[in-house]
Amino acid sequence: MTRQTSDLPPEPRRRKNMRAEEREKAIVSEAVRFFAEVGFEGQTRELAKRMGISHAVIYRHFESKDALIERVYDHIYLRRWNPDWEPLVLDRSRTLEARLTQFYREYAARVFDYDWVRIFVSSGLKSYDLTGRYLSIIREKIIKPAVMELRFELGASSTSEAPGDNELELFWALHGSIFYIAIRKYVYNVSVEIDVDTVVETTVRSFFNGVRAEFGKV
Template sequence: MRAADREQAIIEEAVRFFAERGFEGQTRELAKRMGITHSAIYRYIPSKEALIERVYEHVYLSRWQASWAPLVTDRARPLEARLTQFYLEYVERVFDYHWVRIFAFSGLKSFDITSRYLAIVRDQIILPACAELRAELKLPPPQEVPVGEREAELFWGLHGRIFYLAIRRYVYGTQTPEDLAPIVRDAVRAFRAGVAPVIEDILREAQR
C-alpha cells in the first residue's frame, strides 16, 4: 500500500475507533484492530494528538460547505427560506454516527474539536443570521447595537433543537423521525414566527 493510502486508512479507521471507544481509546488498540504494529501508526502520524487533528479535518472541516455562509446572507430570499435550506443541507452532511459521537466524546474529554467547530458555526451562521434577522425586521444593525448573548442564544436554541435529534439518534440510541425534512421546516418556521417580539425587546433594553 502506498504511504498516502496507508495514512488515509489509518485516519479512516481512527474515525470509526474513536466514535466507538471515545478518545480514551489507545493507539495500541487501534493498531491491533488494523492488524499493524503500533510503531506503524507513528511512521505516518507523529502523535495521538496529531491523529486527533487529522480526524477533525477529515470528519468536520471536510463536511463544512463553503456555500453555507453566503446562503445565510443572501437577502434575495426571506430569512426563513435561507435558514430552512441551510438546516436541510446541514442534517444531510452531519447527521452521521461517527460525526456525532466524536463531537460528543470531544466535549467530554475537553479536546478542542467541539469548541473549534462551534466557533465556525457561530462566526459563519449564528452571528450573520442575527444581523440578517435585524435587517428583515428593520432593526438597528450590529454595527450600531452589537449582538449580545441573549440575542445569539435565540439562534443557538434553534441550532440546538435541530442538532439534538442527532444526539438522540446516535448517542442516546432513541427513536427519531426517519424523514427529518418536515421536522427541520417546522423548527425554522416556529422560530421565525415567534422570534420577532423577543428580539425587539432585547434590543430595546440594550438601547436604554
C-alpha cells in the same frame, strides 16, 4: 560510454508513495470509527490491533496521538463544511426563514452521521477541544450573521453593533433543537423514525413564528 549518475532517470517511487498515502488514509478512516465508538480515551495501540498493523506503523505516519486526532478533525469536520453556506445566510434576495431552512436541511444531511455526532460529543467531554473549535465556526459563520440578518429584517437601528448574548442564544436554541435529533439517535440510541427535512422545515418555521409573535414583524 558510462552514463553519469546525474543523467540517469530518477528511481521509480510513485508506487511506494501511493502505498504510504493509502495506508495513512486507512488509519484516519479507522481512527474515525474507533474514536466514535470508544471516545478519545481509546489508545492507539488498540487501534493498531484492530487494523492488524503494528503500533509503530501508526507513528510512522503520525508523530503523536494528538496529530492523529487533528487529522480526524480535518477529515470529519472541516471537509464536510460547505463554504456555500456562508453566502447563503447573507443572501437578502430570500427571507431569512427560507435561508435557514435550506441551511439546516443541508447541514443535517452532512452531519447527521454516527461517527460525526459521537466524536463531537466525546470531544466536548475530553481535553481535545475539537467541539469548541467547531462551534466557533458555527458561531462566526452562521449564528452571528443570522443575528445581523434578523436585525435587518426587523428594521432595527442597531445593525452595526456586535450581536448581544441574548440574540446569539436565540439562534443557538434553534441550532440545538435541530441537532438534538442526531444526539437522540446516535448518542442515546433512540429510534428516530422521522423525515428530517420535514422536521427541520417545521422547526425553523416555528422559530420564526415565535420571532413574529415577539417582535411583530418578519
